[in-house]
Amino acid sequence: xxxxxxxxxxxxxxxxxxxxxxxxxxxxxxxxxxxxxxxxxxxxxxxxxxxxxxxxxxxxxxxxxxxxxxxxxxxxxxxxxxxxxxxxxxxxxxxxxxxxxxxxxxxxxxxxxxxxxxxxxxxxxxxxxxxxxxxxxxxxxxxxxxxxxxxxxxxxxxxxxxxxxxxxxxxxxxxxxxxxxxxxxxxxxxxxxxxxxxxxxxxxxxxxxxxxxxxxxxxxxxxxxxxxxxxxxxxxxxxxxxxxxxxxxxxxxxxxxxxxxxxxxxxxxxxxxxxxxxxxxxxxxxxxxxxxxxxxxxxxxxxxxxxxxxxxxxxxxxxxxxxxxxxxxxxxxxxx
Amino acid sequence: xxxxxxxxxxxxxxxxxxxxxxxxxxxxxxxxxxxxxxxxxxxxxxxxxxxxxxxxxxxxxxxxxxxxxxxxxxxxxxxxxxxxxxxxxxxxxxxxxxxxxxxxxxxxxxxxxxxxxxxxxxxxxxxxxxxxxxxxxxxxxxxxxxxxxxxxxxxxxxxxxxxxxxxxxxxxxxxxxxxxxxxxxxxxxxxxxxxxxxxxxxxxxxxxxxxxxxxxxxxxxxxxxxxxxxxxx
Numbered sequence: 001x002x003x004x005x006x007x008x009x010x011x012x013x014x015x016x017x018x019x020x021x022x023x024x025x026x027x028x029x030x031x032x033x034x035x036x037x038x039x040x041x042x043x044x045x046x047x048x049x050x051x052x053x054x055x056x057x058x059x060x061x062x063x064x065x066x067x068x069x070x071x072x073x074x075x076x077x078x079x080x081x082x083x084x085x086x087x088x089x090x091x092x093x094x095x096x097x098x099x100x101x102x103x104x105x106x107x108x109x110x111x112x113x114x115x116x117x118x119x120x121x122x123x124x125x126x127x128x129x130x131x132x133x134x135x136x137x138x139x140x141x142x143x144x145x146x147x148x149x150x151x152x153x154x155x156x157x158x159x160x161x162x163x164x165x166x167x168x169x170x171x172x173x174x175x176x177x178x179x180x181x182x183x184x185x186x187x188x189x190x191x192x193x194x195x196x197x198x199x200x201x202x203x204x205x206x207x208x209x210x211x212x213x214x215x216x217x218x219x220x221x222x223x224x225x226x227x228x229x230x231x232x233x234x235x236x237x238x239x240x241x242x243x244x245x246x247x248x249x250x251x252x253x254x255x256x257x258x259x260x261x262x263x264x265x266x267x268x269x270x271x272x273x274x275x276x277x278x279x280x281x282x283x284x285x286x287x288x289x290x291x292x293x294x295x296x297x298x299x300x301x302x303x304x305x306x307x308x309x310x311x312x313x314x315x316x317x318x319x320x321x322x323x324x325x326x327x328x329x330x331x332x333x334x335x336x
Numbered sequence: 337x338x339x340x341x342x343x344x345x346x347x348x349x350x351x352x353x354x355x356x357x358x359x360x361x362x363x364x365x366x367x368x369x370x371x372x373x374x375x376x377x378x379x380x381x382x383x384x385x386x387x388x389x390x391x392x393x394x395x396x397x398x399x400x401x402x403x404x405x406x407x408x409x410x411x412x413x414x415x416x417x418x419x420x421x422x423x424x425x426x427x428x429x430x431x432x433x434x435x436x437x438x439x440x441x442x443x444x445x446x447x448x449x450x451x452x453x454x455x456x457x458x459x460x461x462x463x464x465x466x467x468x469x470x471x472x473x474x475x476x477x478x479x480x481x482x483x484x485x486x487x488x489x490x491x492x493x494x495x496x497x498x499x500x501x502x503x504x505x506x507x508x509x510x511x512x513x514x515x516x517x518x519x520x521x522x523x524x525x526x527x528x529x530x531x532x533x534x535x536x537x538x539x540x541x542x543x544x545x546x547x548x549x550x551x552x553x554x555x556x557x558x559x560x561x562x563x564x565x566x567x568x569x
Contacts, residue, residue, distance in 0.1 A: 121395055122395045125400070126394070133368070136364060144410075148407065155403055158400070
């Protein structure tokens with residue numbers, strides 16, 4: 001068996017098995033995230049939420065998926081066909097391949113690469129293409145306006161996100177995600193770097209086009225933004241991709257600031273719970289905050305969104321980066 | 337073997353998409369092919385073992401530069417028929433320029449000599465043993481050549497300041513927005529009350545029907561204040 005796993009074919013088979021073991025639960029999680037979102041929003045608004053299909057409405061996501069599959073795929077006559085079909089695939093594919101480097105527990109990553117943080121940053125910065133291509137290929141004004149908004153928004157917030165990541169990396173001294181988590185064994189980074197944690201979380205909201213920054217799909221003025229023209233499975237792929245991106249961003253927050261698979265305190269009953277469960281619990285907490293924010297805050301105006309990104313987050317995160325570097329240098333805590 | 341196959345695969349796609357950048361009729365398609373080019377170039381970096389450069393290429397060029405590029409190209413209103421009109425007229429000039437460039441390239445390649453130790457340098461990785469190439473690049477940029485690096489940063493800063501100075505005009509009568517004023521609550525106009533948790537449920541008709549409406553009271557309205565609400569000044 002070990003001999004087979006060392007051959008190229010064996011390595012391939014092992015990688016495929018690992019990918020399936022990660023992606024199948026991920027897609028299930030996406031399905032139940034849509035259910036959880038509707039349920040939490042409903043409870044926050046004193047409603048009941050989905051409660052008809054299955055017990056507590058638990059089968060609702062599958063009913064929705066089935067409905068989506070049964071619908072007709074419509075490609076607008078003025079659309080750029082190839083790009084129109086490609087855009088949802090880009091969004092969905094990028095949301096999936098980013099998971100290749102996420103360490104669920106110590107050593108539990110499909111690819112434990114040296115530049116894991118950069119890989120994630122690169123993939124998340126590519127997400128804008130799915131949106132922009134969809135908006136352009138639809139040949140519709142609403143879709144195009146949504147795509148332009150999204151492009152500007154994602155590029156703006158990436159800059160401050162980059163500075164936040166650099167600040168964390170300064171404290172770690174490695175670009176490897178497993179090392180980032182290991183550096184938080186004694187203290188999670190959200191305590192010493194609390195302002196950066198807040199900025200990163202808000203930027204993650206903007207990066208995933210979530211409320212209160214969901215202007216690219218603002219239904220009150222742009223109908224549904226960049227995916228107005230999409231129906232059936234192509235719409236479903238966008239939907240899956242967006243929710244998978246939410247989970248990915250939560251995982252990134254967990255890895256960078258909330259100590260990955262470590263329990264809050266290394267004391268007896270907490271250490272009995274295995275690492276992956278801590279990781280999942282932290283992701284669930286972040287996702288709850290995502291939904292909580294959506295239920296609480298009104299949508300930003302577009303100029304306020306840009307102002308927040310460029311005039312508040314960017315200078316502040318730059319200042320905090322320099323401050324962190326100076327403190328680390330002066331106290332000699334800079335990792336070798 | 338596999339690395340060689342992968343190299344030829346990515347290199348072939350890179351060259352093919354580079355050709356498509358130049359030849360495709362639609363400028364948006366050109367930019368998308370350019371992005372495909374960047375991708376394959378970063379794959380080649382990966383094969384060469386330069387994972388840091390590969391990721392930076394994707395982040396900087398694909399994630400930022402090409403997005404802005406696409407942004408601009410998509411908003412251009414290009415008439416493709418008129419674009420093709422001049423092709424016949426300019427074709428000889430273009431062909432002449434291309435021919436000259438081709439001849440020059442031939443002359444360069446004809447007299448090209450590799451350095452004697454080029455082959456051995458190519459085999460040995462340039463990073464010292466035990467150091468990841470991220471650390472190696474960092475050491476060169478920020479330790480060995482820090483002054484030159486800072487100087488290039490200063491040049492870019494001057495360019496940025498120049499662009500801002502050239503475009504920034506302070507015209508009289510421009511309306512400016514003060515967000516702080518706009519979102520601030522004026523305590524004279526807004527009253528805040530602390531409501532106990534769940535206390536509202538009994539009075540808004542969810543737990544029991546609403547009580548009969550009270551007789552209307554006289555409320556002093558601050559209607560004239562509404563005019564100066566907002567942030568324009």
